[in-house]
Amino acid sequence: MSIVDEIKEIVERETEAWNSKNVEKLISVFHEEMVWPWPPTQNHHDPIDWLLIQGKFNALRWGNSWKELFDTHELIYNVRTIQKIEVSQEGDGAFAVVDIDTLWRNKSNGKEMHWKGRTCKTYTLTETGWKMIHQVGVLDYSKLPN
Numbered sequence: 001m002s003i004v005d006e007i008k009e010i011v012e013r014e015t016e017a018w019n020s021k022n023v024e025k026l027i028s029v030f031h032e033e034m035v036w037p038w039p040p041t042q043n044h045h046d047p048i049d050w051l052l053i054q055g056k057f058n059a060l061r062w063g064n065s066w067k068e069l070f071d072t073h074e075l076i077y078n079v080r081t082i083q084k085i086e087v088s089q090e091g092d093g094a095f096a097v098v099d100i101d102t103l104w105r106n107k108s109n110g111k112e113m114h115w116k117g118r119t120c121k122t123y124t125l126t127e128t129g130w131k132m133i134h135q136v137g138v139l140d141y142s143k144l145p146n
Helices: 003-020 023-027 059-072
Strands: 073-087 093-106 112-126 129-139
Touching: 003 023, 003 073, 003 093, 003 112, 003 129, 023 059, 059 073, 073 112
Parallel strands: none
Antiparallel strands: 073 093, 093 112, 112 129
């Protein structure tokens, strides 16, 4: 299997984890050193406004957060399209550009939470395989000048 195929498999595994609301599968994607900054909206491109909601990866803490999301929200749809996969010359780092259109609905109040835009998922090769070490939160680039 090529490195590009391995990265594609991780993106697909993560997508399947969201679709099936499988916390353990989702946890399997992340590097233990990951930190995940998140823009408050998909239009906050300047990282001066970004937040660190959960700090450094912690399987229990992050897993509990996702379990709470899964328990309180219905997944309406989750469309993810890989636009690009780039691998370092050394074959030990990679990133995937993924367009995301994910809609959640709160089960108790009907309020919707929409993750729509583009993200960049960065991977590092570890002794146990590829793991996501960083991700730019979902951003909408459609209105930015080229």
